[in-house]
Amino acid sequence: MRIDVFTLFPGLVDGFCSDSLLGKARDNDLLDLRLHDPRDHTSDVHRTVDDAPFGGGAGMLMKPEPLFASVEAADPPRPLFLLGPGGRTFDQGMARELAELDGFSLLCGRYEGVDHRVRRHLVDDELSIGDVVLNGGEVAACLVVEAVVRLLPGAMGNAESPVTESFGASGLLEEPHFTRPADFRGWSVPDVLRSGDHARVARWRHAQALHRTIAARPDLIDARGGLTDDDRALLEEFPPHPYH
Template sequence: MRIDVLTLFPNMFSGVFNESILKRAQEIGSVQYNVVNFREYANNKHNTVDDYPYGGGAGMVLKPEPIFNAVESIKEDTKSTPRVILLCPQGERYTQKKAEELAKEAHLLFICGHYEGYDERIREHLVTDEISIGDFVLTGGELGAMVVIDSVVRLLPGVLGNEESPVQDSFSTGLLEHPHYTRPAEFRGMKVPDVLLSGNHKLIDEWRRKQSLKRTYERRPDLLQSFNLTDQDKKWLEEIKKERSLF
């Protein structure tokens, strides 16, 4: 996969792309990063990328020319048609399902804005996806792009090492993930559940499934509304609800 990022602050990505999983993904050849300062594509001697909004109002608006020029240059150089992703509060709420969809692409291009907003022609004629990472406002799109890129790159084959890891993540299955424990079996009087020490994989799988259902019911019951429950899931969920009603 190739990932291009258009930003006015390219140095923000240096540490992110050169640490941990994102660095490993690049080292093994799963992804190639290219960070571009779109100020370099401005059409004036001062490299101006923003201007006052027509009709008046607070703040400055990103001009169309630098971003159009940068996107067109990347398309010409790569001879490809990337998914062009705009990070903005008006975009669709980002989900694991969207991450899985984007992970199937060969080329992603992220546009990170600043100031009051974008010239609308950027949305209408360049962008394929508008994404918001939550109902809050950041000073720019860089942090949002980092979040999306991290969530996508970790899904690429071979990046995590264990192919089962992303499959079992919270939201990937439709449920929140079950609790995890490791050594020691007892710590300050707090013990690991006996079933996890039993070696009985059938019982362990059942315990984990029930714990996922319980955690989802307690913390994100909205997820259960669209989840396809098995008959056994329904029985466990009834047990969970009865247990809750006793307290």
């Protein structure tokens, strides 16, 4: 997958995407990450990329010329998303949609935003990571890249992980997980997980995922169309674990 990121701080994105699973994905040619600095497409000695807004007001805006020139020179994969508050909220469903593409691109805003002609005539859409104010789009870009790339076949060591984790194929939060020691400060691992009965373990895990989701995110249950008869039977078979 090719992902192009347009940013005034390419080192921020490159550094984050060089470690852990993202770094391995790049080394294994699963991710072709290309970073573009609009300052490289300025014509003045100061490499100016911002200017005061017409009509006055606080702050500076990113100028259209360097952004258009940078995008046109790169000819990046589309869609090209502007990272900003006015777009569709990025979630796991959108991550899965983007993971089905051959590539996409992200434009990181800075200062008070971008000239409106960028939003209107250069990008294809706007993407938001939520109702929060950041200094720029780089952190958001890193979030989007990681969420999408980890869904690519071969990007994670365990192919089952993207399916069973929170917001995965089941649409539920994850159940509690445990590792050694079996007893820690008097808190014991549930007997069912040490039983060796894999079918019972699977039922327990699904029941705990249901219990946790009902308690913490009932909206996700509603999004699945409510509880099925099988769900209700599991909830009766296995009480909620106390470590939610």
